[in-house]
Amino acid sequence: MQRAAAPSRVYYADNAPPPPEPPVRGRLWRVLGGLSVVLSVALVAGSLTAYGFWRRLDGQIDREHVEGRLGENRPPKLNSSLNILLMGSDSRAGENARYGEEAGQRSDTTILLHISPGGESAIGISFPRDSMVQMPPCKRKNGTTVPAQFGMINAAFSNGGPACTWRTIESLTKIHIDHYVEVDFAGFKRVVDALGGVEICVPRRIDDPKAELHLRAGRQVVHGDQALGYVRTRYVLGDGSDLDRIKRQQAFMASVVKKATDKGMLTDPGRTYDFLSAATKSIKADDRLTLSVMQKLAGSLRGMSAGKVRFVTVPVQAYPQDKNRVQFDQALAEPLFKAVREDNKLPDPAPATPVPAQNAVQPVPPEQVRVGVFNASGETGLAQRTADQLGERGYRVVKVGSSKKKYSRTMILYGAGAERQAARLAIAVPGHPPRPWRSARPGYVYLVIGNDGARLRGLKAAVPKLAGEIRADRDICART
Incomplete structure (x- = not known):
């Protein structure tokens, strides 16, 4: 008689069952039209689809080939989420010369935008x-x-x-990045x-000639130079x-x-076009952020709301050698x-688990499955990843593999005498009645994971809440 596995251990038996190939009816997925542009100041999806x-x-975007300079040992792509590196450049070239002379250019702002599978949510x-x-x-x-070096992250x-x-961001986070988008000062303005200005809220009157920033106290809408001065100023607002x-x-x-x-x-098609046209003229991106990728992204983001x-912000602590610096x-x-790397959350919520009837099958403990x-x-x-989660819950995972066929829906299947075991697995992976x-x-018992995923009850792949995080639907004057 086999001994039950420890809760976090996964077994691979030599005589484990092969991948099942039962006849299942597929589901056709409709391609949704839409549009979106992602840059260091925005994420937007619309409904215009004309080629x-x-x-x-597409023709307005300045693109650069970077793939050959990303190194060979990149983090693997683990799921269908999308990770876009957004950078604000402090370049003083061209239209940006009016902001003073400064040799070279650095990333004035660096944000990793993570869009969950299916466009269910996004986090910057x-x-x-x-x-x-x-x-x-x-x-x-x-x-x-x-050469490799130790220093401030914006030096990269x-x-x-x-x-x-x-x-650098990939090496620090082990998160696979799909694309980058860069915007400079002029593009930001x-x-x-093009948005018609953006609403801000300041606690008191601000007069900063150096940043060309003059604001009254309270809620107001800023444009161009005032908006740039507001996000760049460092000493007249906050603690510096x-x-x-x-x-x-x-x-x-x-x-x-x-x-x-x-x-x-x-x-409003006119307003949408004006905004997107201004955005595409203002950004630089990698050459793999193609027209087809943007259209696919638009479809997945359709329905994204500010909420x-x-x-x-990446959690940091004081850097001992310099009080003006920080470290992760x-x-x-x-x-x-880790939550971003392993975000397997899919757009369709798991259906509610029906209340079992009086004569329902009584499930066995996880260690017997x-x-x-x-x-x-x-x-x-x-x-x-799903097998690891089941193992941590005490299930005896005897095989992990791939099915030759692809299915739209996840299935829980079981062999003779395993009805109670399947009932237990259905509790852990709700929404998929065993058969x-x-x-x-x-x-x-077989868990065959289709396109609708296998979300375990009580395990949320969503990025954990952090102190001071900001939601896009918040009141702009609310304290963070």
């Missing part, structure tokens, strides 16, 4: 520019290499441009003006720290998202990064 419209917008993670981090070696456009941009910042400025920038971006997702704007978008608080930062977990969704690593399968091995 010519997309082509005009800010990386303080004063963070002291280990940066990997980076290749420049001219082929030369900048000056070392090797967006590709170096991209590689164009986008804000970069962390305090980040909170102000996040509040501003939350207001932008709220404005950009406003129904009045999205139902589903939030902004957080790994004990708090790693759970944040021998289960094979098979990936039929095509999403890399989903079966293993017998004649070809199943007696005593075994």
